[in-house]
Amino acid sequence: MxxxxxxxxxxxxxxxxxxxxxxxxxxxxxxxxxxxxxxxxxxxxxxxxxxxxxxxxxxxxxxxxxxxxxxxxxxxxxxxxxxxxxxxxxxxxxxxxxxxxxxxxxxxxxxxxxxxxxxxxxxxxxxxxRLCVRTCADIVGVNAIGLSHRGPSKTVGPPFDEDSSACIGCGACAYVCPTGHILMEEKVDERKIWGRRFKMKACDTCGRYFAPLDQLEFISKKTGVSVADLSICTSCR
Amino acid sequence: MSKINTLEDLNKAGKRGLATLIPSGTKIMVGMATSGIASGAQDVYHALDREIRERRLDIILSRTGSMGMDCMEPLVDVLEPGKPRLAYGKITAKKAPTLLEQIAKGTIETIKPFYRMDEEESIILGKSKRYGDGSVPAYLKEIPTIKEIPFYAKQVKIATRNCGLIDPESIDEYIAKGGYSGLYKAITGMKPEAIIKEVIASGLRGRGGGGFPAGIKWKTCREAKGDVKYVICNGDEGDPGAYMDRSVMEGDPHSVIEGMIIGAFAIGSHDGYIYVRNEYPLAVANLGKAIEKAREYGLLGKNIFNSGFDFDIRISKGAGAFVCGESTALMASLEGAAGEPRAKYIHTVEHGLWNRPSNLNNVETWANVPAILTRGGKWFAGIGAQNSTGTKVFSVVGKINNIGLVEVPMGTPLKDIVYDIGGGVPHGRKFKAVQTGGPSGGCIPEKLIDLRVDFDELWKAGSMMGSGGMIVMDDRTCMVDIARYFIEFLESESCGKCIPCREGVRRMRDILEDICAGKGQAGDVELLETMSQAIIDGSLCALGGSAPNPVLSTIRYFRDEYDAHIKEGRCPAGVCKALIKYSVDSETCTGCGMCVKVCPTGAARGEKKQPHVIDEATCTRCGACLESCKFDAINVK
Missing domain, CATH: 3.10.20.740 (Ubiquitin-like (UB roll))
Structure with missing residues (x-):
């Protein structure tokens, strides 16, 4: 102490x-x-x-x-x-x-x-x-976004500002962003973030679209739990 | 090639080195550091090589590094048996045949050497070796000795001891000059603690800019917990106009390597890294060759000098980011991450590269170490000033006659460096200020010319030692424009991690640009001062923490120039284009037409032998007429 x-x-x-x-x-x-x-x-x-x-x-x-x-x-x-x-x-x-x-x-x-x-x-x-970058790397473990350039021209985003193939559309970056810079647009069965569209998965029980399919697949790969088993939203679990 | 395990082996290599260093036949050495190559030394070397082969001359042609007097490059040294060594400056490929003829005739009639060396000093061995029997032939007596040349007279070379004297690719020549004897002494006869004690006694402070006592750093790193420790050499020199470390890496790479091995043994490290910028291709190449040679000799690798101590060095090439000279950014870059600094509340000697204890010193610091080991800490502490011992290498550039690298004892008056060694300001112009410490250093004005240059005195004057850049400015230099230039450099070199540096320096540049463009506002100077304090206090690393220095020091010493720009719309030095007008003084103009010839826009006009005029509307204020006018007839107001 x-x-x-x-x-x-x-x-x-x-x-x-x-x-x-x-x-x-x-x-x-x-x-x-x-x-x-x-x-x-x-x-x-x-x-x-x-x-x-x-x-x-x-x-x-x-x-x-x-x-x-x-x-x-x-x-x-x-x-x-x-x-x-x-x-x-x-x-x-x-x-x-x-x-x-x-x-x-x-x-x-x-x-x-x-x-x-x-x-x-x-x-x-x-x-x-860089909360978004650190969250994506340390919490999510995806490293879909990073910092590029130097000094005043420094920017944050996916590599080469192209659609990120690594991004799983989880939206954690948008969640931690303290100023609301990162935009995440959600339509019923689709989510758009960092310029890329993600298909949403509907909950097997209530039918609500609750998570991007890419995210569920990522979690499935990491944990060994099948996507089918992950297809129930947190409210219905 | 056999390994060097004993003192006898080392001496044998030294003898081989001496045989090429001072051979029995004639030898010509071409200064082939980047400074030489940039002046055309490569062409000179090839021309000499061709002539020697075509004429079947019995002459050894060799490459060396830089002797420091870069304004005389390409430099060619000639060493004939039994005669002093002669230095010829500004040799061109065209002059090569003449030089060879002159050597054959035994005269100095056509091309005059600008100094002679009767003996070759070895600071490591503490003695000099005379060329031949030391007698000077009558026809050479008129040539001044190197110590009679003002440029060299006040210099003491420790870090650059071998630059320009040995072939950087020859480990034997390095050994002949006493190289690796410090390592031998340290490894075979001293305990690590005793080595550290010696370095502490020497008072050696980090030459990269921080000025932290090297021995204390070594001690902390030795005592830090961890089995794996790293020794790092910072060769990421990036100040505009500074090239001290480059010259050492190019001209005497073994001095750095030997220093690192000694440091590693003292600290208890087995892995070393040299981080050098890729813009220094010759330094990278020469370091690489030197490391290979040292490995061949067993001076790097396993069981060095049969002591059971293992150590090896790898080179890591930087991509030329100025911020990577900062130790934590450098280590991040070494790890393969972006070169961004982190807060140093946890010291790198405890948690550095890959979170392990790491001891980082810069090139010049390492190069001093072998000399300290052979001559002793006390000897080193006896050179220089009280709290800044030893020597410092400076690159003296800008508006100065003798542009070059100089190594002087710490505490040498600025006046001696500018006037005696540097030869003063060209074209009879007035000395105005000197920027020390690189872009984040400060401008020392003319009134402080008697200042003794050491870590503390420079700090008191609002500047710093930095890594040793010195940019001399004359009365045609606008101090606001200079501040703007350095701030612009730092803006583009900021890593962009923290807000005060990334955003603050950019806004300071905006304001300085406005002032230079005649758009300065009342209160700008005060705003710059407030911002500077916040940026110094608030930045994450030393880049941001020192970035406002050029602004603060120019405000401190040249506030009147800021006021002239803002309040009177005037640039007293005649530099800021928006605030100046070019005209011709009809009384002094002879109508020679020179200005008409050089004017790129046709603004300078006039009849031959009649006073000329400059058309304000088409004049771009480029300064070409001003530079070319031999009669001082161009007015800038």
């Missing part, structure tokens, strides 16, 4: 706990856009930065990655911290003007759009938090 101070509050947390987690467990809110309890942190969005003090030295660290230590003093809202968060939000407001999520956080934190930043028109709502 490590004893530390977060925003003046004495906190004890198990060794290895990230500051973000320890703070949240103690009712201290730190904003983030790229962290999710089921996925390894990546430290991409930089919204969760905090200022730590060890002895006389202080520095800015990412709270989703930096782990609690004995004697650590954490300030989650120092001026240096807020300066970083304000910039990150101003940058995202300009990159993703259509994103309601970003606007809401900005309003909550009192951050206004920076008039010197021209609004992007081609980035959609994607902030490149």
């Amino acid at each position: 490590a004893k530390c101070i977060i925003d003046g509050k004495k906190i004890t947390a198990p060794d290895g706990t990230p500051i973000l987690q320890a703070a949240r467990d103690n009712g201290i809110d730190i904003p983030t856009l790229c962290s999710h309890e089921s996925i390894e942190p990546s430290g991409a969005c930089r919204l969760c930065v905090v200022e730590i003090k060890k002895g006389k030295r202080s520095k800015i660290v990412t709270s989703c990655l930096y782990q609690v230590e004995d004697g650590l003093e954490v300030d989650t809202k120092s001026e240096r911290v807020m300066n970083v968060r304000r910039l990150v939000l101003a940058l995202l407001l300009a990159r993703n003007p259509a994103s309601e999520v970003i606007r809401e956080i900005a309003v909550k934190m009192g951050v206004n759009p920076q008039p010197r930043f021209k609004l992007d028109e081609d980035k959609g709502k994607c902030i490149l938090c």
